[in-house]
Amino acid sequence: MPKQALECLLRNSKGILQSSSSTRICIRWKNLSTKAHIEGARERADCVVIGAGVVGLALARELALRGREVLVLDSAPTFGTGTSSRNSEVIHAGIYYPHRSLKAIFCVRGREMLYKYCSEHDIPHKQIGKLIVATGSSEVPKLNDLMNRGIQNGVDGLRMIEGSEAERMEPELRCLKALVSPLSGIVDTHSLMLSLVGEAENEGTIFSYNTTVIGAHLEGNKFCLHVSETKQLENSNGKFLLHPELVLIPELVVNCTGLSATALANRFDGVRSGVIPSTYYARGCYFTLSNAGIPPFNHLIYPIPEDGGLGVHVTVDMDGQIKFGPDVEWIGGIDDISSFLNRFDYSVCANRATRFYPEIRKYYPNLEDGSLEPGYSGIRPKLSGPQQSPCDFVIQGEDTHGLPGLINLFGIESPGLTSCLAISEHIAARFLR
């Protein structure tokens, strides 16, 4: 941990941490073992949230509001540099997910909480509504299925309309039928995260950036987190011999590390075997519309979902900028250290536009040649691979993995942004003693 961060952490900790230590703690990951090789002072803490993405931030706020002392650790220099800054910024209604799944429950509850939170905290957002469109007759039954699923999930206001009505709402749109979802909307994610950080800090939460969790072990029934300076990892040339500068012994630890969550959990010594799922990575690229004139659409326009994603859709951001995406490109994983350092490949290859044009023209035939410009990309941490059925969010407590005080969040892909407040509420209600 950088000296200033550690000092700041200790200075501000109001007794969460009791002592600084210059003692080095040496852990040999592969052949080691834990207790015998770990020496030096340990620091106690109340609640530690690993990862300052939108989910970790929402959780830190929730725990702090419930009177807990919270410490947030993130390997990056600031909050929200991972998937939370690389998504569609859509507040989903809750249509797509199987009935009674965590995704369905958290999305519906999270959407309600998020609109309320945004209104009360002046977070830029708009309930602009969404049209999910069938462009061929074979897609109409799928649209009906989506509508039925949405109704089952408790999504209000859904209605099916003919293409002609959809085209009156959106003159550039071409489709046979459309499912109207009036509860869908958009949010300025950065403002949301800033607000969550501010509230958490006001309640005494300490944020330590440039601080990476590299593993953990169990001593008796105490879960001991191995914490290191991010710079140490950057200089380690990918080697597994790491020297944590701090061993934290919290009452509660929540692993909210998004893309790295399974890699990190696999580094927790003592975790029950076979319980950590595999993560598959699906990159999604966005292209923006270059000819800045009047935006062609006012609603979110989504095609029928595809394998791995929701289809190349139209999103409008808070400034009225139109973007198309994300597509689905399955990519290989990277080593643990690179993953902790967010060294994923986020480049958007301009050539991918050739696949976007025909997809988009199915519902927006007037899209002009040469009008798409590479935007940005995000990566989905999926628990199912290509051609496999989609998986639900996974929240694991001690009963599953056997490590007291640890909660793992896995597969927090879409609708994780929409769900962040509901996930936090759930964790606090289920795991706080």
Ligand SMILES: Cc1cc2nc3c(=O)[nH]c(=O)nc-3n(C[C@H](O)[C@H](O)[C@H](O)COP(=O)(O)OP(=O)(O)OC[C@H]3O[C@@H](n4cnc5c(N)ncnc54)[C@H](O)[C@@H]3O)c2cc1C
């Ligand atoms: C292309 C795309 C589009 C999406 N669109 C939407 C949408 O429109 N609506 C919606 O609801 N959801 C959407 N999502 C999902 C949503 O973005 C995510 O569910 C959400 O951002 C996940 O937040 P998180 O806090 O779990 O993870 P992240 O934002 O990835 O945060 C994880 C944090 O952990 C830190 N970290 C990693 N390893 C370590 C370590 N070892 N030690 C310390 N810190 C560590 C990272 O630096 C990072 O800050 C989309 C996702 C993608 C990829």
